[in-house]
Amino acid sequence: MHTIKPKTKALILRSQVTSPNQGFTLIELLVVIAIIALLLSVVLPSLNRVKEYSRRTICATNLRTMATWIALYAQSSNDYIPPLTDRYPPSNANYDDQKSNHYDRWWRILEDATPTWSYWNLGLLYKAGLAETGEVFFCPSKLAEYKYNDYATPSFPTDMAIGSTGIRIPYAYNPMCKSLTDRHRRFRTLGQFSAGGPLIVDLLSTQAPTHLRGWNVARTDASVDFRIDHSILDDLRGSTDIAGKDYETYDRILFKLR
Numbered sequence: 001m002h003t004i005k006p007k008t009k010a011l012i013l014r015s016q017v018t019s020p021n022q023g024f025t026l027i028e029l030l031v032v033i034a035i036i037a038l039l040l041s042v043v044l045p046s047l048n049r050v051k052e053y054s055r056r057t058i059c060a061t062n063l064r065t066m067a068t069w070i071a072l073y074a075q076s077s078n079d080y081i082p083p084l085t086d087r088y089p090p091s092n093a094n095y096d097d098q099k100s101n102h103y104d105r106w107w108r109i110l111e112d113a114t115p116t117w118s119y120w121n122l123g124l125l126y127k128a129g130l131a132e133t134g135e136v137f138f139c140p141s142k143l144a145e146y147k148y149n150d151y152a153t154p155s156f157p158t159d160m161a162i163g164s165t166g167i168r169i170p171y172a173y174n175p176m177c178k179s180l181t182d183r184h185r186r187f188r189t190l191g192q193f194s195a196g197g198p199l200i201v202d203l204l205s206t207q208a209p210t211h212l213r214g215w216n217v218a219r220t221d222a223s224v225d226f227r228i229d230h231s232i233l234d235d236l237r238g239s240t241d242i243a244g245k246d247y248e249t250y251d252r253i254l255f256k257l258r
Contacts, residue, residue: 055140056211056226062136063171063200063218066122069130070199071190071222079189081174082124085111096185098177102243102250103168106175107146107203109137111166120166121173122200137169141210144170145203170203170210176254180247193220196258204253205243206236217257229256 070081084105088095098105109123119127122137131137138148146168176186176197187193202215209215214228232253236242239249 052141052212055142056216059139059141059202059211060216060224060226062139063216063224064222065136066125066171067199067218067220067222067224069125071220072130073125073128074190076128079191081188081190082121082128083188084185085118085120086124086127087111087118096188098183098185101245102172106172107168107170108166109169122169122171123167134167137171139170139202139210141170141202143205143208143210145205146170172198172201172203174199175201175250177247177251180251183247190220198254198257201254201257204232204236204250206239209233215257227257232256 074081083090084094084096084098106121108120109126111118111120125131126134135148138144138146147170151167174185174187177183178186187195187197193199198217199220200218202210202217204215211226214226216224217227218224235249235253239246242249
């Protein structure tokens with residue numbers, strides 16, 4: 001009888017143990033999947049927060065840039081900042097009247113008027129030659145209602161807006177009014193802002209804050225601060241028409257953002 005030497009037997013056993021044909025058992029595979037899922041559940045929220053923090057930083061840069069342009073605009077117009085629209089002359093009663101819906105009053109920068117486009121709010125910075133592109137007028141947050149790539153061309157101004165007669169942006173510019181009965185803007189010059197008030201703010205929506213927990217607010221000195229106020233969330237949830245004619249709630253929120 002042929003006998004296997006002990007050394008040869010050890011090699012055979014070792015090759016059986018380390019055979020490449022031996023795969024994971026079902027339990028081992030489930031354990032690996034569970035570990036990967038656990039790691040993803042820990043890592044992904046952190047990555048999303050980092051991405052949103054980056055978007056918030058870009059948004060703050062946009063606001064700072066626009067605030068600087070507004071200051072330059074005021075230097076050449078006796079301290080006056082861009083009005084509601086260039087459609088009416090300063091002597092017209094509607095020149096800075098904000099009785100329209102909020103998106104008309106604060107978010108629109110261009111409107112398809114006859115026979116040509118009219119410039120509104122921050123759009124007047126483009127008309128004045130201060131803004132060379134339109135991307136700065138759009139918040140990069142995923143929660144922003146209006147986005148730069150929503151429009152027909154990658155340049156600004158575009159000749160067509162999707163689902164709109166004009167171009168709207170997700171920022172509220174010079175939004176504070178004199179009172180609930182007098183809907184003209186409280187501030188028309190940079191000097192008047194010494195009384196307190198936000199120059200440009202992120203979109204206020206009943207859905208959620210623009211940047212996770214709060215909003216960017218730009219001041220007339222081109223500084224930008226990030227505001228978190230949980231009572232504002234309660235106000236937004238309690239509003240039935242914050243984007244329409246709920247002036248009282250909107251004004252109360254703006255007072256908190258001063």
